[in-house]
Amino acid sequence: MxxxxxxxxxxxxxxxxxxxxxxxxxxxxxxxxxxxxxxxxxxxxxxxxxxxxxxxxxxxxxxxxxxxxxxxxxxxxxxxTTTSADHSQRNETVLRTFALWTVEPAEAQAFLREELEYHRARLRGLRVLQKGLDLDRPADRAALLGLEAGVRRLEAAASWAEWALGVVATWPSTTAPEQDTG
Amino acid sequence: MxxxxxxxxxxxxxxxxxxxxxxxxxxxxxxxxxxxxxxxxxxxxxxxxxxxxxxxxxxxxxxxxxxxxxxxxxxxxxxxTTTSADHSQRNETVLRTFALWTVEPAEAQAFLREELEYHRARLRGLRVLQKGLDLDRPADRAALLGLEAGVRRLEAAASWAEWALGVVATWPSTTAPEQDTG
DNA sequence: TGGAGCATGTAAGACGTTACATGATTTA
DNA sequence: TAAATCATGTAACGTCTTACATGCTCCA
Missing domain, CATH: 1.10.10.10 (Winged helix-like DNA-binding domain superfamily/Winged helix DNA-binding domain)
Structure with missing residues (x-):
């Protein structure tokens, strides 16, 4: 629909x-x-x-x-006005994240770096589009809100990827499982 | 797949x-x-x-x-490790946002308030789940990253909705189109 | 004039949803 | 013992993707 x-x-x-x-x-x-x-x-x-x-x-x-x-x-x-939005989503990046523990930390980091680069590149593109809007046009005023939603989501995704890279750096290798140092 | x-x-x-x-x-x-x-x-x-x-x-x-x-x-x-993530998404909230100029500002605001409330409620739920993780389990360490992605996205969505409510408050009514005051 | 991109489509199959069906177990 | 929830499924239909087809126009 x-x-x-x-x-x-x-x-x-x-x-x-x-x-x-x-x-x-x-x-x-x-x-x-x-x-x-x-x-x-x-x-x-x-x-x-x-x-x-x-x-x-x-x-x-x-x-x-x-x-x-x-x-x-x-x-x-x-x-x-008469129906409400469906909030269910499909996000393959996050789906893959839930499975990241099955691969080597180095591979997990390669994945996260790729995501970080992707989101940064898209962010630049959206900001350019946002500047091209003509705010005298009602449709463009709405588009400003829509693009801002995208910008904020991409910023959140990029900062998440940076944070996750740091976290994964502390993960033990899957082939040499963690052992207590006592 | x-x-x-x-x-x-x-x-x-x-x-x-x-x-x-x-x-x-x-x-x-x-x-x-x-x-x-x-x-x-x-x-x-x-x-x-x-x-x-x-x-x-x-x-x-x-x-x-x-x-x-x-x-x-x-x-x-x-x-x-051998395939890369599909980044295409479907987000009905943002889709509806692009069409918001077609309804009265008051209706647009009702929509945004509903979104704000929805995202805030979900955010609380995710934070509870994140606290329940057992970080000694590798799968839960990955889940921590996944849930954090969700938390950050919801925070971004909520703060966007707040911002958008302020912007829509400045929109002229669709039935009484803008006119210059000069 | 030949290749890249413009512009629209059809057909088959994969994926996803809605409607419906069935029976067991727990709780009131 | 009735209702709610647990737990699994089938069939029909609608949505989306993949593979393929067609002809035009711009530019080198």
């Missing part, structure tokens, strides 16, 4: 084609929602068939931009 | 039945991984058929606890 709402949210902000949406799913929205092109295009057709979005005139290079309809906007508002 | 790894991770930490695992997916692991009982039970059967886990003697009340095998542990280590 939420893929529909993700598409409506993007198109409500400004008219977009499937291709535009796919680029967002690969970029900014990677930490919010994502879908493959093969899922996006048929869903856009369905939204149009249901009257929630409308195909605009074909743009350059065969683009098919969609705009939101009154009915689409109404559906989006209803979703926001 | 990662559901298998989530199950292996849990069972590697200590033997567990499907029921145990379902309770974890509903509780601690809600921000890490989740699956419904109807997906968990068949997957456990498959893992056992593949020799990655082994059914122990039937416990009280018809419980069927599984323990990890050497082959299962080897598979888990290989996953950790």
């Amino acid at each position: 939420s893929l529909r709402m993700a598409l409506l949210t993007l198109i409500a902000g400004q008219p977009r084609s499937g291709y535009d949406i796919n680029r967002e799913f690969d970029g900014v929205l990677m930490f919010v929602w994502h879908a493959k092109p093969t899922q996006v295009y048929p869903e856009l057709k369905r939204l149009a068939a249901d009257g929630l979005i409308r195909e605009q005139d074909e743009g350059p290079r065969g683009r098919r931009p969609y705009e939101i309809t009154q009915e689409g906007l109404r559906t989006l508002r209803e979703w926001l | 990662s559901l298998r790894m989530a199950l292996l991770t849990l069972i590697a930490g200590q033997p567990r039945s499907g029921y145990d695992i379902n309770r974890e997916f509903d509780g601690v692991l809600m921000f890490v991984w989740h699956a419904k009982p109807t997906q968990v039970y068949p997957e456990l059967k498959r893992l056992a058929a593949d020799g990655l886990i082994r059914e122990q003697d039937e416990g009280p009340r018809g419980r069927r606890p599984y323990e990890i095998t050497q082959e299962g542990l080897r598979t888990l280590r290989e996953w950790l």
Whole structure:
């Protein structure tokens, strides 16, 4: 259900084609929602068939931009005000962390260093995007909040990885299990 | 693929039945991984058929606890060391945030207050769990890192919601659009 | 003119959820 | 002895991914 709402949210902000949406799913929205092109295009057709979005005139290079309809906007508002958010998440970084005790501390540290680097790089990207917003546009004012959520999450993830690296440094090797020194 | 790894991770930490695992997916692991009982039970059967886990003697009340095998542990280590984590995420709270400009500021604030309360409540729960860990057990040492990741994420989410409430307070009503006062 | 990227799609299969089913054990 | 909870499952359906297909346009 939420893929529909993700598409409506993007198109409500400004008219977009499937291709535009796919680029967002690969970029900014990677930490919010994502879908493959093969899922996006048929869903856009369905939204149009249901009257929630409308195909605009074909743009350059065969683009098919969609705009939101009154009915689409109404559906989006209803979703926001009458249903509550699903808080269940899937986070592979944390899942792997729970299994880290099964590998050598050196391997665990390699994993954490990779995570640290990844989150730092993403953080830089988000901050650039945040500066590009036009706060006179209501949709961009909301995007500011959304991007700030991403920035704070990435900062938390990066500082966690740094902290975890220090903790793992104190772990005994798995092949030479801990022994008391008494 | 990662559901298998989530199950292996849990069972590697200590033997567990499907029921145990379902309770974890509903509780601690809600921000890490989740699956419904109807997906968990068949997957456990498959893992056992593949020799990655082994059914122990039937416990009280018809419980069927599984323990990890050497082959299962080897598979888990290989996953950790030879593949890298998928960082794509789905976060309905942030998705909804991008659409918040379509509703009245008062409705947006109600949403943010609900989020704030939710994250604060979860945070308290995680901190209790973290205190219950036995750091002499390697699996619990890894769990400490995992739970800390959750704590930091929830802290970030709560402080973001507080900040966002302040920002939304400055938004003009959608029915009475902004006008310059000059 | 040939390669990279633009832009949209179909089909098959894997993964995940919802609805439903079953029986045992503990507690009131 | 009735209700709540424990504990495991099947079937149908919906969502998402992977593999494959097509043609256009920009740039070197």
